[in-house]
Structures are given as C-alpha cells and as structure tokens.
Amino acid sequence: MFGFAMMESRIESSYKGIEYEALNCRKHRAILPDFGAIGDGKTSNTKAFREAVSKLTPLAADGGVQLIVPPGKWLTGSFNLTSHFTLFIQQGATILASQDESEYPMLPRLPSYPDARFASLIYGSNLTDVVITGDKGTINGQGKSWWLKYRSGGFANISRPLLIEIVFSKNIQISDINLIDSPMWNIHPVYCKNVIIKNIKIDAPIDSPNTDGINPDSCTNTLIEDCNITSGDDCIAVKSGIDQYGISTGIPTQQLSIRRLTCVSPHSAGVALGSEMSGGIKDVRIEDVTLINTESAIRIKTGIGRGGYVKDIFARRFTMKTMKFVFWMTGSYALHPTGKALPEVSNINYRDMTAENVTISAQLEGIENHPFKGICMSNVTIALSPITKKMQWNCTDVAGVTSRVKPEPCSLLPDKGTKLDCDFPTDKIPIESVVLKKCYA
Incomplete structure (x- = not known):
C-alpha cells in the first residue's frame, strides 16, 4: 500500500x-x-x-x-x-x-x-x-x-x-x-x-x-x-439556471472573457447565451473567434418564463466560414406557459466581423411588447452563399443601431453613419491579469 x-x-x-x-x-x-x-x-x-x-x-x-x-x-x-x-x-x-x-x-x-x-x-x-x-x-x-x-x-x-x-x-x-x-x-x-x-x-x-x-x-x-x-451542440454555452429554480437561486454569470476560440458545430452556436439564463448573464467579452461550418455565431436563447437577463455583451473580431446564421436571437425558445417572468435582453454589442458562405444574415426575434434593446453592430461584412434566403434580415421586437454593416440591416436597426463603433471594454476582468507559475510534474 x-x-x-x-x-x-x-x-x-x-x-x-x-x-x-x-x-x-x-x-x-x-x-x-x-x-x-x-x-x-x-x-x-x-x-x-x-x-x-x-x-x-x-x-x-x-x-x-x-x-x-x-x-x-x-x-x-x-x-x-x-x-x-x-x-x-x-x-x-x-x-x-x-x-x-x-x-x-x-x-x-x-x-x-x-x-x-x-x-x-x-x-x-x-x-x-x-x-x-x-x-x-x-x-x-x-x-x-x-x-x-x-x-x-x-x-x-x-x-x-x-x-x-x-x-x-x-x-x-x-x-x-x-x-x-x-x-x-x-x-x-x-x-x-x-x-x-x-x-x-x-x-x-x-x-x-x-x-x-x-x-x-x-x-x-x-x-x-x-x-x-x-x-x-454549442461550443460554449453560458448559463445561470432555469426558470423559477434559476430565479430563486439568483447567481448570475458575470465577468466572463472568451478569446481565441475555434469552433465547428453545424447544428448549434459558437457561443450561446442561455437558454438557461434565469439567474442573469452580464459583462461577457468575446473576441478573436474563428467559426467554421457552425449554425450561428453568438445565439441569445430565452423565452417567457425564463426571467433573468442577458446584458452588457461585447463581441469583436470574428471570422466565419459557412454559417446558417451570423446573428441569431430567440425570444421564444422553449416556451413555458405556466411561467410569466420576462427576460431582459439589452446592451448587445457586435463589431469587426467577417463571414462568408452565409445562408441568413440575421434572425432577431425579441418578445412582443418587451423588445430586445440596445443592439449595436458595426463594421460587419457578410458574404452570402450561392443558395440564400431572400429575406436576409428577419427582425421582430428588437431595437438598436448599425454602422458599416453589409448586407443592409432591417429597419429596426437603422444605419447611424460611418463614425459609430460599438462598445468593447478597455479594462480587464481580474482573472485576465493572473500570472501562472512554472511547475513540474
């Protein structure tokens, strides 16, 4: 022994x-x-x-x-x-x-x-x-x-x-x-x-x-x-509990940095926010991401009954090849008819992205009378696949702004000119400053 x-x-x-x-x-x-x-x-x-x-x-x-x-x-x-x-x-x-x-x-x-x-x-x-x-x-x-x-x-x-x-x-x-x-x-x-x-x-x-x-x-x-x-499934899925269980526990995911990710997921997202987000998700920074043959880049998934929030999300420098969607937000994911708690989705920032061989540029579906708001997209170029959907931007119950985005976005995300750049924090979350030690095994 x-x-x-x-x-x-x-x-x-x-x-x-x-x-x-x-x-x-x-x-x-x-x-x-x-x-x-x-x-x-x-x-x-x-x-x-x-x-x-x-x-x-x-x-x-x-x-x-x-x-x-x-x-x-x-x-x-x-x-x-x-x-x-x-x-x-x-x-x-x-x-x-x-x-x-x-x-x-x-x-x-x-x-x-x-x-x-x-x-x-x-x-x-x-x-x-x-x-x-x-x-x-x-x-x-x-x-x-x-x-x-x-x-x-x-x-x-x-x-x-x-x-x-x-x-x-x-x-x-x-x-x-x-x-x-x-x-x-x-x-x-x-x-x-x-x-x-x-x-x-x-x-x-x-x-x-x-x-x-x-x-x-x-x-x-x-x-x-x-x-x-x-x-x-999703390469990275950011969560904080589901429905009344997540609401009552009340522990958010916050101060999250995702960088230099390479993802292949033909049936899901590079990064998903939700759908289990009832404790809240905030202050997420995502950068330098390569997506290949992936269903969507960042997908926000929620619905009536979830409660909680997804807010203060910042993403930049994405390179995407062969995508069904680039932008995808869903306010009717896994509906819960017995729950009425409304989720909040706000201050969502996307910038400096290129995509090629894309079927649908954006599917953005908020919640009726409770829209997803504060959506910002800047410096985004999307090249379409030979077989595409006629409606490239399908937007309902969302509000925000865009700048230098091609193809032209939907009217709910009006172009605010060439000088707009969506936010990305200049500070670091604490874990990014940690210096690892040299060890031996």
Whole structure:
C-alpha cells in the first residue's frame, strides 16, 4: 500500500520533470499506479482513483499535492477531487470513462435546476485551488452508449454524466488536455469564482446529443482562451439556471472573457447565451473567434418564463466560414406557459466581423411588447452563399443601431453613419491579469 512516507519523499523542489503552468505548484506528488491502478483499458481503476485522492487529501494542506496519470489507458468511473490538488494527465495517458452506470453515483439536483443527475466523471464541490491539466493527455468519455440510450428515451429527468463538473468552488484551472466523446456536456463549472479554462481541445461527433463544449454556469470571473471545439451542440454555452429554480437561486454569470476560440458545430452556436439564463448573464467579452461550418455565431436563447437577463455583451473580431446564421436571437425558445417572468435582453454589442458562405444574415426575434434593446453592430461584412434566403434580415421586437454593416440591416436597426463603433471594454476582468507559475510534474 502506498504510504505517507513515500508520498512525502516526492518533493516538488527536488524533482524536475514535465514543465507546465499552473495557479499553484505542489510540494507533494504521487503516481496513479502507486495505488494499484492498471492502465490496460480493461481493468476498472475507480477504486484506485478514489483511494488516491482520499490518501493524498491530508497532504494537500501542507503545500498541495499532485496526482500524475502516466501513459496508458486508465478505465474508471466517477471520482471526486480535493482542494490544493493537481490532476496531471501525461501525454499518452487516457482517462477512459466507464460505461457502467453503477460507477456514477446519483446526485441531487443543483439549486438552479430541476433534475437529478449522475455524478460527473471528474467531480468536485466546495473546493479551493484545483488544477486539472497535462501535456495533452486525454479524457475519453466513451459517450456512444449514453447517446444511444438517450435517443431511445432513456434518462428521463436525469442528466447524463459530464466529463468535468466543479461546483461551489474557487480558484480553478482546467488546461492543456484533450476531451473526447463526453456522454453530455464536457466542462461545467457552476457557482464558481476565479476560473481559467485554456488550451483545451474538445471533440465529439457533430450529431451527438447535448455534447456542449464548455458551460460556465452562475460563475464569476472566468477566462476561457485558446480552445478548439468540435461539438454536436454549442461550443460554449453560458448559463445561470432555469426558470423559477434559476430565479430563486439568483447567481448570475458575470465577468466572463472568451478569446481565441475555434469552433465547428453545424447544428448549434459558437457561443450561446442561455437558454438557461434565469439567474442573469452580464459583462461577457468575446473576441478573436474563428467559426467554421457552425449554425450561428453568438445565439441569445430565452423565452417567457425564463426571467433573468442577458446584458452588457461585447463581441469583436470574428471570422466565419459557412454559417446558417451570423446573428441569431430567440425570444421564444422553449416556451413555458405556466411561467410569466420576462427576460431582459439589452446592451448587445457586435463589431469587426467577417463571414462568408452565409445562408441568413440575421434572425432577431425579441418578445412582443418587451423588445430586445440596445443592439449595436458595426463594421460587419457578410458574404452570402450561392443558395440564400431572400429575406436576409428577419427582425421582430428588437431595437438598436448599425454602422458599416453589409448586407443592409432591417429597419429596426437603422444605419447611424460611418463614425459609430460599438462598445468593447478597455479594462480587464481580474482573472485576465493572473500570472501562472512554472511547475513540474
């Protein structure tokens, strides 16, 4: 059995291995096989992962601890993380998600959602200072069996496992790993503060159900950068809970920066705002985005009954190729006839964008007698595909202005001349100023 004495002998200051950047380096380190794990892709290592975290937890308060996953295929069910902890997945290592449902405990619903859920493959709650990183190691969710059961009517009112879910935590980093075939969403920080997600490659079939890439949910001060996502759903979906659950919880997503994103999602958005936005979404900055064969750029999704707000959204420098829509806003998404709470959508800014091979320039649908307002678009050039819709701008219940936008926008977004540039903040959110430390695994 792996003893504390051996763990304490692995001191970061005397060990130089794989260099990586992290919020914090760790004094102690351990290697997964020391806990009896076998990387043959067939043997279950759920017990080994859980035991590793359990035995390393007492050391976490003494300078932190890292668990190294070496090359191999490490089959496992759900396991929890601990504070002051780094999970490092080496190149050539794959954490292989078990397809056995019994390996994923059932968890109660999140406060801002109605459904119970399976525990995620990698899970943590009420933690501080957690790093999940590597040198391009892989987490493979083996999602096909989950997708097939879902399509056949399984999992009614139960959410499938995610690959990574961190809840009610702060100072979180997820970086430099590959994620493949998640059963559902890939990365879900929820009710978290101070989150960095960077250099992540996510890949799922373009027809896989609900395989969103990264879903910041009721989080404050989050940076998502340098990610490459191919998905069957939204590449990034910004959320804050649903209907009365999200309204009563009342935790918004705010201070969010998304930059240098590359996305392929033929059936969904590059960045979606909502539809679960009942706790509010505000102060979102999105820049330097490349979208290829994607249904829409930024899609605002909401409806009567959602309540909440989407406001103070700023986007610039988008390059788009082969799009169904460039601009898409929906005020009738998933209507809720028993709910009457009206969402507010305001101060939405888009600038410096080019798109080619586009079917429809804009579909902008607000709410009757409650329009989406403060929409601004400037310096946008859209080149249409050979087969296009005759009506390029379909606008109802919206209000705003435009400048240097081609094709010519709808009358609800009048041209205000060549001198107008839509807003983009000049300040930074706090997480953008964080300098990562040089560490070793």
